[in-house]
Amino acid sequence: MFSKRSIRQSFLIQLIIASASLILIFSSILYYYIESSILEEKHEELLVYAKNIASNQSIYGQEVPTPEIYLGLSIEVIHLKQSLLDIDFFEITKEKKSYVVLMYPLSLNELSYIKITKDITPTRDLLDKILNYLFIINIAGFLLVVIYAIALSKMLVSPVKTLSNKLSNMNEHLMRPIIVEELPEEFEPLGATINHLIARIQNFVKYQKELFIGTAHELKTPLAVIKLKNQVTLIKKRSAEEYIDAIKVTNKTIDEMNIIVSNILNIGRQEGMQLDKPQEVDVIAVLKQKADDFKLLAANEGKTLHMHFEPNGFMAILQVGLLNQIVQNFLQNALKFTPKNKNVILRSSLNDYGLLIEVIDEGCGIDESSDLFAPFKREGNKSGVGLGLFLAKSAADALGAKISIKNRTDGVLGTVSTLNLSSKLSCILPTN
Numbered sequence: 001m002f003s004k005r006s007i008r009q010s011f012l013i014q015l016i017i018a019s020a021s022l023i024l025i026f027s028s029i030l031y032y033y034i035e036s037s038i039l040e041e042k043h044e045e046l047l048v049y050a051k052n053i054a055s056n057q058s059i060y061g062q063e064v065p066t067p068e069i070y071l072g073l074s075i076e077v078i079h080l081k082q083s084l085l086d087i088d089f090f091e092i093t094k095e096k097k098s099y100v101v102l103m104y105p106l107s108l109n110e111l112s113y114i115k116i117t118k119d120i121t122p123t124r125d126l127l128d129k130i131l132n133y134l135f136i137i138n139i140a141g142f143l144l145v146v147i148y149a150i151a152l153s154k155m156l157v158s159p160v161k162t163l164s165n166k167l168s169n170m171n172e173h174l175m176r177p178i179i180v181e182e183l184p185e186e187f188e189p190l191g192a193t194i195n196h197l198i199a200r201i202q203n204f205v206k207y208q209k210e211l212f213i214g215t216a217h218e219l220k221t222p223l224a225v226i227k228l229k230n231q232v233t234l235i236k237k238r239s240a241e242e243y244i245d246a247i248k249v250t251n252k253t254i255d256e257m258n259i260i261v262s263n264i265l266n267i268g269r270q271e272g273m274q275l276d277k278p279q280e281v282d283v284i285a286v287l288k289q290k291a292d293d294f295k296l297l298a299a300n301e302g303k304t305l306h307m308h309f310e311p312n313g314f315m316a317i318l319q320v321g322l323l324n325q326i327v328q329n330f331l332q333n334a335l336k337f338t339p340k341n342k343n344v345i346l347r348s349s350l351n352d353y354g355l356l357i358e359v360i361d362e363g364c365g366i367d368e369s370s371d372l373f374a375p376f377k378r379e380g381n382k383s384g385v386g387l388g389l390f391l392a393k394s395a396a397d398a399l400g401a402k403i404s405i406k407n408r409t410d411g412v413l414g415t416v417s418t419l420n421l422s423s424k425l426s427c428i429l430p431t432n
Contacts, residue, residue, distance in 0.1 A: 008153045015152070019145040027134045035127055042100055042123065043089050046116045049075070050087075050104035053114055072099075072119025080111050091120075098124045159187045163194065175202055200397050219260060222253040229253075283314045283355060283421060284348065286323060291346050294331045302340035305331075308347040314355045316421055322395040326403070329392045330359035330417040337363030338414070353402070354422035362414040365407045372405055 053075070088103040098121050104114040166178060175198050180191040233246040291307045298305040327346075334344045338361045345360040366372060373393035389405070396403035402420040 008157050011156070012149050012153050015149040016142075016146055019149070020142050023138055023141045023145070027138050031127075031131055031134055034130060038123055038127065039100070039120075042118060042120055043102070046089075046100065046102040046118055047087070047104070049073075049116055050102055050114050054104065054106055072121075074117040076115050077106060078113055078115050080113060082111070097121045159184055163187075163191070167194070170198075203397070204394075219257060222257045222260075225253050226250050278317045278319055280315055280317050281320055281323075283316050283323070283357075284309050284312065286320060287327065287346065287348060287357065290324060290327050290331070294328075294335070294346075298335055298344060301335060303335060303338055304343045305335075306343055306345045306347075308345070310347075310349050314348070314350075314421075316355070318399050318421070322399055325395050326392045326399075326401075326419055327357065327359070329388045330419070333388065334359050334361035334363070334415075334417070337361060339363075351420070353420050355420070357419040357421070359417040360408065360414065361417075362412060365413055366405060366415050368407060373403075 087105070090101050092099050092101060097119060100118050100120050102114075102116045102118075104116070106112045106114050163178065163183075166176075170176070177195045177198055178191045180188050180195065183191045229246055229249050233243065238246075287309060288307070291305065295305045295307075331344070331346065338344050342362040344362070345358070347360075348355055348357050350356070373389050393403055396419060400422065403418065405415055405417045408414045408416055
């Protein structure tokens with residue numbers, strides 16, 4: 001019925017054991033309370049008789065005795081060889097009958113005691129019946145607990161089965177987000193996580209289709225150029241210089257094809273990076289190292305790279321190669337579209353989500369209505385294959401980070417590329 005490591009089985013066992021223990025403890029306490037209360041009444045009754053006898057009064061005091069009181073009652077005066085320390089009660093059993101005995105001191109000098117014996121067999125029979133009834137009630141209660149535990153466990157795993165059925169009916173062509181509001185409150189985080197995963201899969205499928213179509217189109221165009229150029233060249237005999245020009249055009253087109261193939265290979269390398277084991281790194285240190293590399297490149301192009309990092313340290317567990325790929329793409333695009341004698345800013349700061357990394361340029365801006373992260377999507381008049389932001393978006397999804405590109409809103413023409421990492425803040429300890 002249950003798997004070896006079933007959560008439902010563990011829940012059932014724990015609930016049954018806890019409920020059965022509670023029923024058993026409650027029943028035991030109830031029975032011993034009833035037993036002690038009844039026997040205490042018998043002890044008080046015998047003690048009253050002994051006090052009345054010791055004070056030379058009627059055994060029953062001022063009360064008028066009933067015939068039932070005389071039944072099973074025996075009173076005698078005995079002498080002991082040594083005195084008892086106090087009033088003594090004890091029970092004895094004779095011929096399947098139970099008696100309670102009271103030893104009450106009458107004269108300590110003579111070592112005489114009043115011994116009152118009371119037959120409590122009916123009382124013991126009553127207590128046995130109570131015990132049997134409690135035992136039957138415990139069995140019935142235990143069965144009810146088992147039934148309730150089974151029903152409750154089914155109710156708890158019902159949302160999981162519902163999610164499983166919905167997911168099993170999905171494929172890459174028919175994926176619908178789960179309606180989180182229909183799930184119990186405890187399962188809403190799971191539903192939100194599944195929806196996030198579904199969105200990532202949908203984006204992956206969408207971009208993969210665009211990638212295949214774009215790759216075919218991008219490779220088809222240079223091949224058509226090479227073929228057309230060769231056909232024109234072969235129409236008639238030409239001079240050596242014309243053949244050389246044709247070969248140069250062919251080589252240039254082949255170089256463009258190599259760039260496309262290299263970028264496509266980068267996609268495969270990135271998927272390999274996603275399989276790398278995450279490691280704990282100081283993100284601020286990674287940003288500083290990357291900024292130092294691009295600072296010289298920016299200066300060589302007549303541009304200035306400014307850096308401002310807060311806090312001093314931010315520890316995160318991630319694949320460093322993916323982080324480098326995103327930041328490098330942001331900086332490359334910023335330097336590509338920023339004119340000479342202009343500035344590029346790389347900065348980091350804390351927000352409610354985690355660490356916000358921003359690359360701000362003074363370029364031509366973007367069309368925010370277009371999908372910049374689609375493969376082979378190009379903006380501006382600069383050369384490029386159009387796979388950089390696609391790779392950056394894929395890397396950010398693998399890191400579980402948020403990525404966006406917006407136009408600047410401070411009155412300066414340019415864009416703001418952001419990467420938002422979620423992790424824990426860590427203080428960097430000073431080294432001696």
